[in-house]
Amino acid sequence: MLPVTTIGGYLGSGKTTLVNHLLRNNGGLRLAILVNEFGELPIDEDLIESQDEDVISIAGGCICCSYGNDMMAALGDLAEMAAPPDHVLIEASGVAIPSAILAAVGLLDGFRGDGIVVVADAETVQKLAKDDYVGDTIERQLIDADLVILNKIDLVTDEAKAVTENWLSSSAPSASVVPAERGQVPIGLVLGAVQEGREYLAETNHEGSPFESFVLKPHGDLSAEKLAEQLAIGGYGVVRAKGFVTEKDGMRKLIHVVGQRWQASPTEDENEPAVVCIGLKQQLKRAEIESFASKI
Amino acid sequence: MSDFRVYAAKKVITMDPNRPVATHIAVRDGRILGVGQLSDLEPWGDYELDDRFADKVIMPGLIEGHSHTMEGTLWTKTYCGYFDRMDPHGKTWTGMKTLDAVLDRLREAEAELEDPNAPITGWQLDPIYMDNMKVSRHDLDKVSTTRPIGILHASGHIMNVNSKALEMAGLLKTGNNHPGVPLGEDGLPTGELKGPDVMTPVGPHVGLNRSLTDADEQGIRDFAKLCVRTGVTTATDLAARLTDEGVDMMVRVTSEKDFPACIMPFRFFLGLTPKELIENVKGLKERSTDRLRLGQIKIVADGSIQGFSARLRWPGYHNGAPNGLWYVSPEQMSEIYHLALEAGILVHTHTNGDQATQLAIEKLGAALQAHPSRDHRFTLQHCQLADAAQFRKMAKLGMCVNLFANHHFYWGDEHYRLTVGPDRAERMNACRTALDSGVPMAIHSDAPITPLGPLFTAWCAVNRITASGRVQGHNERIAVDEALYAITLGAAYTLHLDGEVGSIEVGKRADFAILEDDPTEVGGDKLKDIEVWGTVQGGRVFPAADL
Numbered sequence: 047m048l049p050v051t052t053i054g055g056y057l058g059s060g061k062t063t064l065v066n067h068l069l070r071n072n073g074g075l076r077l078a079i080l081v082n083e084f085g086e087l088p089i090d091e092d093l094i095e096s097q098d099e100d101v102i103s104i105a106g107g108c109i110c111c112s113y114g115n116d117m118m119a120a121l122g123d124l125a126e127m128a129a130p131p132d133h134v135l136i137e138a139s140g141v142a143i144p145s146a147i148l149a150a151v152g153l154l155d156g157f158r159g160d161g162i163v164v165v166a167d168a169e170t171v172q173k174l175a176k177d178d179y180v181g182d183t184i185e186r187q188l189i190d191a192d193l194v195i196l197n198k199i200d201l202v203t204d205e206a207k208a209v210t211e212n213w214l215s216s217s218a219p220s221a222s223v224v225p226a227e228r229g230q231v232p233i234g235l236v237l238g239a240v241q242e243g244r245e246y247l248a249e250t251n252h253e254g255s256p257f258e259s260f261v262l263k264p265h266g267d268l269s270a271e272k273l274a275e276q277l278a279i280g281g282y283g284v285v286r287a288k289g290f291v292t293e294k295d296g297m298r299k300l301i302h303v304v305g306q307r308w309q310a311s312p313t314e315d316e317n318e319p320a321v322v323c324i325g326l327k328q329q330l331k332r333a334e335i336e337s338f339a340s341k342i
Numbered sequence: 343m344s345d346f347r348v349y350a351a352k353k354v355i356t357m358d359p360n361r362p363v364a365t366h367i368a369v370r371d372g373r374i375l376g377v378g379q380l381s382d383l384e385p386w387g388d389y390e391l392d393d394r395f396a397d398k399v400i401m402p403g404l405i406e407g408h409s410h411t412m413e414g415t416l417w418t419k420t421y422c423g424y425f426d427r428m429d430p431h432g433k434t435w436t437g438m439k440t441l442d443a444v445l446d447r448l449r450e451a452e453a454e455l456e457d458p459n460a461p462i463t464g465w466q467l468d469p470i471y472m473d474n475m476k477v478s479r480h481d482l483d484k485v486s487t488t489r490p491i492g493i494l495h496a497s498g499h500i501m502n503v504n505s506k507a508l509e510m511a512g513l514l515k516t517g518n519n520h521p522g523v524p525l526g527e528d529g530l531p532t533g534e535l536k537g538p539d540v541m542t543p544v545g546p547h548v549g550l551n552r553s554l555t556d557a558d559e560q561g562i563r564d565f566a567k568l569c570v571r572t573g574v575t576t577a578t579d580l581a582a583r584l585t586d587e588g589v590d591m592m593v594r595v596t597s598e599k600d601f602p603a604c605i606m607p608f609r610f611f612l613g614l615t616p617k618e619l620i621e622n623v624k625g626l627k628e629r630s631t632d633r634l635r636l637g638q639i640k641i642v643a644d645g646s647i648q649g650f651s652a653r654l655r656w657p658g659y660h661n662g663a664p665n666g667l668w669y670v671s672p673e674q675m676s677e678i679y680h681l682a683l684e685a686g687i688l689v690h691t692h693t694n695g696d697q698a699t700q701l702a703i704e705k706l707g708a709a710l711q712a713h714p715s716r717d718h719r720f721t722l723q724h725c726q727l728a729d730a731a732q733f734r735k736m737a738k739l740g741m742c743v744n745l746f747a748n749h750h751f752y753w754g755d756e757h758y759r760l761t762v763g764p765d766r767a768e769r770m771n772a773c774r775t776a777l778d779s780g781v782p783m784a785i786h787s788d789a790p791i792t793p794l795g796p797l798f799t800a801w802c803a804v805n806r807i808t809a810s811g812r813v814q815g816h817n818e819r820i821a822v823d824e825a826l827y828a829i830t831l832g833a834a835y836t837l838h839l840d841g842e843v844g845s846i847e848v849g850k851r852a853d854f855a856i857l858e859d860d861p862t863e864v865g866g867d868k869l870k871d872i873e874v875w876g877t878v879q880g881g882r883v884f885p886a887a888d889l
Contacts, residue, residue: 056671057671057673057674082612082613083612083613083614083615083618084615084618085615086615086617112613114583114612114613115538115610115612115613116542117539118539118542118543119542122543139671140671140673140674141667141668141669141670141671143667146521146539147539149519149520149521149522149539150520150522150539150540152518152519152520153513153518153520153523153539153540153543154512154543155512178697179653179668179672179697179701180668180671180672182664182665183667183668
């Protein structure tokens with residue numbers, strides 16, 4: 047199953063900056079970026095290896111494709127590539143509703159909707175949400191978001207940031223909100239696709255990082271569904287979690303959590319049971335998570 | 343030796359107020375040399391008198407300012423519409439009033455297929471006229487369980503498919519979670535697919551592939567035949583993707599000796615940044631020919647009113663549906679307007695809801711401050727819900743409008759009782775207000791959404807009768823001569839073509855609609871019944887009977 051993340055948000059919120067940051071820090075993943083059209087700077091020039099009309103080849107085996115007005119066909123083309131990418135990011139247009147895009151992706155065989163990421167400009171998002179023309183579009187983008195990247199946080203005061211975060215708690219009720227400057231967030235947070243826990247840890251647990259992470263070692267006979275659900279909605283400050291668990295009957299499952307969205311699916315992989323959990327410093331409740339995980 | 347030809351007619355309606363009616367037209371090199379009585383034309387020298395139109399009425403070739411050449415391509419599929427409709431070969435297909443009739447039609451289509459795996463593709467189904475009945479995959483399975491079947495609705499936004507088609511697309515399973523894929527009690531899709539996102543994965547399996555909006559070679563030839571049968575000599579293709587191969591093909595086909603119409607494609611705005619779009623369209627303009635006029639842009643601002651995807655101002659939809667969708671961001675619309683005004687490129691913008699119209703007015707107003715342009719003729723297409731203040735503003739800004747008169751007939755009842763309610767339904771497609779406000783106006787069919795046929799479109803604008811037979815919005819009716827102007831010079835004006843076509847005057851292209859009756863005499867209620875003999879385009883005669 048090819049994981050697909052949609053990245054939405056209004057014009058100027060920083061979607062393209064985020065995408066370029068992820069390409070630069072791709073953790074060894076081969077990313078495919080789908081954009082409606084090649085904007086003036088869809089991809090930073092130094093990352094581009096070659097370009098033709100519809101495809102830009104990017105360092106590290108990544109690509110960026112423009113799909114015009116037929117996204118579903120473009121996804122189909124990606125799946126049929128000789129070496130399909132590890133993860134697809136759909137950079138939605140500024141007025142598109144990213145949850146609608148992910149719902150459509152869910153209809154295609156061979157794809158797994160990984161999450162809805164909405165980039166919001168900390169300076170302008172609340173004002174835009176009141177705009178006569180696009181206000182309701184902004185609301186519809188946020189309401190189903192799993193992860194809101196509150197971007198350009200360096201341009202607002204702490205007080206303004208707090209007001210916006212408070213507003214987002216009702217405007218994006220199922221999302222984790224992650225503050226960011228220039229789209230700089232760990233890829234493990236945005237995409238649940240990093241194969242090994244190490245990258246998460248290296249990227250998040252350094253001094254100065256606003257994030258922290260740890261590896262949960264679940265015991266051998268719990269319900270993967272219950273664990274994933276609790277990580278998603280239990281209020282433990284988990285922004286993103288991914289890993290393998292073994293259930294009582296020996297069934298191995300892969301779990302994904304982003305915001306309040308969670309999935310648990312059987313897997314053939316033989317990995318050690320381990321779930322990487324990431325959250326914001328001071329908000330991630332490690333002890334409580336380990337405690338509840340030992341009881342379910 | 344004669345060096346020009348004079349056509350004698352029962353009557354020539356010129357649309358030129360200096361000489362509104364005449365009996366003879368002189369044509370040389372595909373252009374109008376003179377118009378008047380025979381004696382007026384004799385000084386030009388030796389002529390050949392052609393009296394084949396002696397018992398016909400000649401009008402300027404009719405102009406369809408909003409159509410899609412894909413109508414030609416759709417006629418290779420099975421017609422499933424509710425109303426009688428004429429195909430490019432002149433055969434009128436009887437409208438189907440029940441689902442059983444539709445299924446019978448599909449069975450007939452199946453009987454003609456030799457390949458056991460070939461899909462059956464239908465189009466123009468409109469369950470609105472059948473009590474909004476839901477068609478399910480089980481219904482279509484009665485026609486075939488072994489070959490895929492798909493029927494496109496008249497709106498173009500919904501499709502019904504059978505079980506085989508769902509199976510081929512990998513959708514015949516439980517767990518589909520999408521508002522555009524309704525599920526039956528068994529948890530499996532009912533076979534109704536709503537919206538382009540859910541139609542595209544299934545479309546190719548049922549013969550509706552992704553490039554359907556671009557007519558193919560035969561489709562364009564067939565579309566042109568429909569033009570001849572309806573008196574049309576100039577038609578827009580609004581909008582097309584205009585790939586290099588597509589343009590090569592269109593240049594070649596429209597240049598064929600007997601291609602009977604002038605086609606004016608508008609480049610669809612999506613897929614390029616505004617700057618690239620302008621450069622692309624400048625390049626296209628260079629490739630224009632006499633019968634293929636390239637170099638214009640079409641923007642789509644919102645969706646459709648009956649699909650609840652149009653952007654409405656307060657108080658929104660009558661049934662409480664949430665507001666519709668933007669298909670362009672205000673910033674992108676604004677940037678295209680600025681760049682296009684600067685480059686002198688014509689832009690037509692689809693706005694259905696009144697909020698979309700308001701946005702276009704505001705953005706163009708601001709762009710005109712930056713790039714004053716006295717004769718831009720930017721046109722709002724459909725513009726169905728505009729109110730009087732918006733028309734006044736459009737007039738001040740030099741904007742044109744192309745109103746969807748046919749829509750009022752086909753879906754007016756639906757707007758009255760469901761989408762916007764009686765008051766706004768009565769002001770929809772407000773031709774009277776547009777003209778009184780001084781907005782240059784055309785009226786259109788949006789073929790294939792409704793059938794090509796400007797005389798029918800004129801009838802719609804004159805009578806404002808809905809499908810159920812009610813007159814809806816008496817006050818917005820217009821006079822016959824105003825409607826005839828709208829389908830000739832009015833439409834030509836919105837395309838910057840009024841100096842070349844749209845009236846029968848010296849120097850203009852010899853484009854004529856040849857009619858069996860006089861539209862100024864038969865009465866407004868009979869406009870749609872006037873028989874079309876054929877056309878003359880660029881001086882070439884095209885009898886419908888010979889197509």
